[in-house]
Amino acid sequence: MFERWTDPRKRENLRILLWIGLITVLLLLLSVAGSIRNEERYEEPGQDFTEVEKAEPEALAEPLSETLSDxxxxxxxxxxxxxxxxxxxxxxxxxxxxxxxxxxxxxxxxxxxxxxxxxxxxxxxxxxxxxxxxxxxxxxxxxxxxxxxxxxxxxxxxxxxxxxxxxxxxxxxxxxxxxxxxxxxxxxxxxxxxxxxxxxxxxxxxxxxxxxxxxxxxxxxxxxxxxxxxxxxxxxxIVKDERWLQDTDSSGAVIYKLMAKDDNVHAYALGENAMGEDRWKNLILFPYV
Known part of the structure; x- marks a missing residue:
């Protein structure tokens, strides 16, 4: 019996079998440990997400309402x-x-x-x-x-x-x-x-x-x-018609006059340049047009 185990080829085969068994046990242990870690990893984020989901609306509600109020x-x-x-x-x-x-x-x-x-x-x-x-x-x-x-x-x-x-x-x-x-x-x-x-x-x-x-x-x-x-x-x-009278002022410049309605005393007078201006318009323009 002793001679049988001292055979070099048999000892080598036994050594190989022992290594295979050891590697198998190690792989099994690593697989179990990884499963445990994965379970812990996926449980924790779920708990954290639930807490954030509850907290965020409460924290933002008041500032948001203040921002929207004008x-x-x-x-x-x-x-x-x-x-x-x-x-x-x-x-x-x-x-x-x-x-x-x-x-x-x-x-x-x-x-x-x-x-x-x-x-x-x-x-x-x-x-x-x-x-x-x-x-x-x-x-x-x-x-x-x-x-x-x-x-x-x-x-x-x-x-x-x-x-x-x-x-x-x-x-x-x-x-x-x-x-x-x-x-x-x-x-x-x-x-x-x-x-x-x-x-x-x-x-x-x-x-x-x-x-x-x-x-x-x-x-x-x-x-x-x-x-x-x-x-x-x-x-x-102004659109001139025959009622507008052409005249000159004291400096010799051309002016146009129109007598007031039912009144021969008051005359409305404008210079030649003023006659061509868009003077007749709304005085207060709405600024957001």
């Missing part, structure tokens, strides 16, 4: 001012609206913003309301897709050396411009100390902010004396 916070004084201003526009009291607008220190500084009767927001929505395009300029009326549409009034207050004045435009608007019948002009309502035209009014039809056709022009001085002219314009430019 409402401007109003004080009780702001709300009273806006209510009064709306009421004056509804009454057609432009001078009262101008005095109120000029006398109130508006706290909001970013424009445009719109007050719809319930809240002030930093954008122009569809509907009726007050739209501030700057602190001294406000539009009131109907809006569609961020522009005046239908009946609308524009008001701008100014403080000039000759006095306090407001410019205005009202009538029918389409696509953010005056299109249809309306009126524009200005009025010095306070502090006038000079002999100037206190009230200037141009009434007629508009197309894309320029007056068209027969228009009526009224000029009122500081004493309240009014003169009225009627003439034709095309795209804001």
């Amino acid at each position: 409402e401007i916070i109003l004080s009780p004084g702001d709300k009273e001012f806006l209510t009064q201003l709306t009421g004056l526009f509804d009454q057609g009291d432009l001078e009262g609206a101008a005095r109120l607008l000029n006398g109130y220190d508006i706290p909001w500084k970013e424009f445009p913003c719109m007050y719809d009767g319930a809240a002030m927001r930093g954008k122009i929505s569809s509907g009726k309301g007050l739209v501030f395009v700057k602190a001294s300029t406000v539009f009131y009326g109907n809006f569609d897709y961020g522009k005046p549409e239908g009946d609308c009034t524009a008001l701008q207050v100014l403080e000039l050396e000759e006095g306090k004045r407001y410019d205005y435009s009202y009538g029918t608007w389409a696509n953010g411009k005056m299109n249809g019948n309306g009126e524009c002009g200005y009025n010095y309502y306070d502090g006038v100390t000079e002999d100037i035209t206190k009230l200037n009014a141009k009434r007629g039809a508009f197309k894309d902010d320029l007056m068209q056709g027969e228009i009526t022009y009224t000029s009122t001085n500081a004493e309240g004396e009014a003169a009225v002219w009627q003439f034709k314009v095309e795209s804001g430019v």
Whole structure:
């Protein structure tokens, strides 16, 4: 028996069998260990993902709602001012609206913003309301897709050396411009100390902010004396007819005169260059067209 195991070939075969068995056991152990690690690896991410999924909406909910809100916070004084201003526009009291607008220190500084009767927001929505395009300029009326549409009034207050004045435009608007019948002009309502035209009014039809056709022009001085002219314009430019008289001024320059309606005292005079200007147009353009 001893001689049999001492045979070199048999010992070599036995050594090979032992190595094969050892390698097999090691591979089996590695396979079992890998399965255990894989199970642990796939369990952990599932638990972590569930925790994140619950936590993220709670953490983002409040900042997201704040970002989407464009409402401007109003004080009780702001709300009273806006209510009064709306009421004056509804009454057609432009001078009262101008005095109120000029006398109130508006706290909001970013424009445009719109007050719809319930809240002030930093954008122009569809509907009726007050739209501030700057602190001294406000539009009131109907809006569609961020522009005046239908009946609308524009008001701008100014403080000039000759006095306090407001410019205005009202009538029918389409696509953010005056299109249809309306009126524009200005009025010095306070502090006038000079002999100037206190009230200037141009009434007629508009197309894309320029007056068209027969228009009526009224000029009122500081004493309240009014003169009225009627003439034709095309795209804001005067169309001369036989009623316009050519003359010269003291310097010899050519001027054109038109006598007031039913009045042989007051004449409206313009220089030759001014006759060709598009002077007859909406004074307050909507800036977001």
